[in-house]
Amino acid sequence: MRTSRADTLFRYLTIAVATTVIALFAIYFVELLNGSSLTLSEGFFFILSSTWTDVVFGVYPMLWGSLVTSGIALCVGVPISIGVAVFLSEISRGRLRSSLGFLVEMLAAVPSVVYGLWGLFVMAPALSTYVYPSLEQYLGFIPIFNCPDKFVPCFFTGVSVMTAGIILAIMIIPIIAAISRDALLAVPHSQREAAYALGATRSEAISMSVLSYARSGIIAAVFLGFARAFGETMAVVMLIGNERVVSISLFNPGYTLASLIANEFSEASSPIAVSALIEAGLVLLIVAILTSFAGRLMIRRFLKSREAASYI
């Protein structure tokens, strides 16, 4: 095939433009490393400090808050998501399946600030009136459900680590459910038929052959859900109370890395405070990249195993 000058030019143009994607990725690292050099030079372990004063800026409480809220989100969200995915791929049929799939996709499209608004005025008051008091009453012997002060109901406003975790669960359900559903739909029919041929009930076929076959796809979905929860900003900043405390009780207010940046960046007075906030952003960046690497590797592995199976 003849290549003309126009061909070469066009190819180089597309290469140059595509390079912006790679350059953008590099710029994130360079800029965030540069911007946080003041605190990075103190050693990366500034995050282990829990004090935040005019001279010391430790983000340990926020790291804790990010991990705990995403942990709650996964504990609540993963079982529900898997249930939804199984319902969508194995149990529902026809119109019900497509309209429910549509609803789940719409849930993923709602902007996070709207989740925050709804969480603040509808969900948090409802939880603190109907759910938290009985949780505290019956499970209060477990420290995480305990009110630190017996005389003041700690869930008075409903703004707490628990509430932030639950809104995150609602936000990651559509993500995990949609990816898991795709993984379940990709399981070959022979898997189900083999289980039925052995006399399995529908639930046994689902749990033994379908879910275990799609395991790496579902784990990938959980990774991506965690990444979303860990970096989510707006819904959390509106619902967590934004206090730099580390407490075992989930009914207390807290803080996360992302909500710290959103809340304090524009008011940060000293260069070292700005540097600490940028380093918090660097931690978010690294966690996001690691989880999405892991998630994509799992998806690739799942697709490979499926291809291998289709040759058999």
Added chain:
Amino acid sequence: MKLRRLISDRLWVAFTFVAVAIAVVPLLSILADVVYQGISSMSLDFFTMLPPPPCSAPSGCAPGGLGNAIQGTIILVALSSVIGIPIGIVSGIYVSEYGNNAYGSSVRFLGDVLAGIPSIVTGVLVYLLIVIPLRGYSATAGGIALGSMMIPIVSNTSAEALKTVPNSIREASQALGIRKWRTSLLIVSHAKRSIATACLLAIARITGETAPLILSAGISQLWFSGLNNPLASLTFYIYYFATSPYANWKALAWGAAFVLIVIVLGINMGVRLITRSKEYQS
């Protein structure tokens, strides 16, 4: 034994029903609340006036609206589309038509990773790169922040759209002696409908972003007054007014959420309906 298996089977099915109910109830509640509380703020004033002073009295508050925020969101979406869509589509052309190599797959992979970076981190980046050199929040910074988020999304979705065009068309075009670059453009025009869909979905996604705007466009009580000044947006005003203690501001936050939901879910539903009706035809 048989009974136990039957019961566990029924329990499994019941569990999935409960899971679906738990997942769907929040969506219905969000829609119901946003529509119910938002509609009461809808009036001509909402679209044409500037934000009112705070007021919690049951009546007699000064009228006001979020006209500037609607204007600001439109400007931000336009700016970010101008940046994100051309770069994204051309990069998608590379990935699909030329990128059958290590460089192409790394562009694709890093695009996926970039799309997963928390949007607040994008805000920090734009603050360092644009806001500090320009000495303040600006519409430009907001457009760049949202535009840079659009690039990887548009690049990967349009690459996927281009890959669905059958190879026979590429071969036919080259058999006719049409040059490679014109063939690529032919493929683009063949996939133009799905590329347009991808761009619309990216716009819907960007319209709802808040976190990057906090550190780039900032917020403004006034109408748009130049690219170098801070710019209001619907999403930032939802956050700002919802966390304020004033009744009239909170009501406006619900109104803004209503407008935002109509735009974002409207685009999403429209796109799904169009693609579905096309599937029926083929």
